[in-house]
Amino acid sequence: MGISLIIPEGDPLMAACAAYVMQRCGEKYDKVQCLMHALPKRQDRMNLSSCGRHGFTIEVGPTPQGVIRHDVVEKTEAAMRALMEFLHLRNLELENSDGADNGAASSLLDRLKETYPGGVVPCYRSAPAVRPGEMSGKISWPNDEGNPNFPALMVHKSLQDRDFHPLRVGDPLFVELDGTVVPYDGSHGEEVHLIFVNEGGYYYESSGTGVGVAVRSQFDWQTGWFLVETDDEGGTEEVVLEEKDSYE
Numbered sequence: 001m002g003i004s005l006i007i008p009e010g011d012p013l014m015a016a017c018a019a020y021v022m023q024r025c026g027e028k029y030d031k032v033q034c035l036m037h038a039l040p041k042r043q044d045r046m047n048l049s050s051c052g053r054h055g056f057t058i059e060v061g062p063t064p065q066g067v068i069r070h071d072v073v074e075k076t077e078a079a080m081r082a083l084m085e086f087l088h089l090r091n092l093e094l095e096n097s098d099g100a101d102n103g104a105a106s107s108l109l110d111r112l113k114e115t116y117p118g119g120v121v122p123c124y125r126s127a128p129a130v131r132p133g134e135m136s137g138k139i140s141w142p143n144d145e146g147n148p149n150f151p152a153l154m155v156h157k158s159l160q161d162r163d164f165h166p167l168r169v170g171d172p173l174f175v176e177l178d179g180t181v182v183p184y185d186g187s188h189g190e191e192v193h194l195i196f197v198n199e200g201g202y203y204y205e206s207s208g209t210g211v212g213v214a215v216r217s218q219f220d221w222q223t224g225w226f227l228v229e230t231d232d233e234g235g236t237e238e239v240v241l242e243e244k245d246s247y248e
Helices: 012-026 070-095 103-115
Strands: 002-008 032-037 057-061 120-126 147-151 166-168 172-175 181-183 191-195 211-220 226-229 236-238
Touching: 002 012, 002 070, 012 032, 012 070, 012 103, 012 120, 032 211, 057 070, 070 103, 120 191
Parallel strands: 002 032, 032 120
Antiparallel strands: 002 057, 120 211, 166 191, 172 181, 191 211, 211 226, 226 236
């Protein structure tokens, strides 16, 4: 899973922050990605980060629940330092918005513009939820008849610890206790990327059992909105669901 940054769509400040943290952490670590929830309104996001005006979540793994791993702690600290560095530089920008010279602050915009030409940042987009009460799409598994919090199937070994890797129709997905392989049936598209694979928290019926689903996408770090391809040459267009702000 590596370092995963989770932000909502439509927040230009957090979009720019995620782009910055990805760039900084990517200098040292291979697996750094951003997952954007297509839920601009806070009341539609039932998680802790929706309590504030701006939501930003750092998830690092894979690691079992209740276990402290040195490498995971280091990666989490690196992401947190980059986040705080971004906010500090952004505050300097605002303090010096009257035109006073500040090299550190101006370098923030320069770095983002150089790293992401045209403002385009690669990301993953959470698939739409299909079950009531969920924020995003999941592929659920049947539960044990005697325990609603224990799966009756196992996640296939080819998917374990491989969050964000592609899964295509016909690829192994689950394994029954007798060894029978259950393939992906294309319920969320021909090719998807699984997230939170075999996550212990999602064994519980109350949190929505199953494996999360995402698709490849991209966003504009200056507005925080998704971009979609408009032609065969890779042109993009911004998808705007409501009036938007801009980072600048």
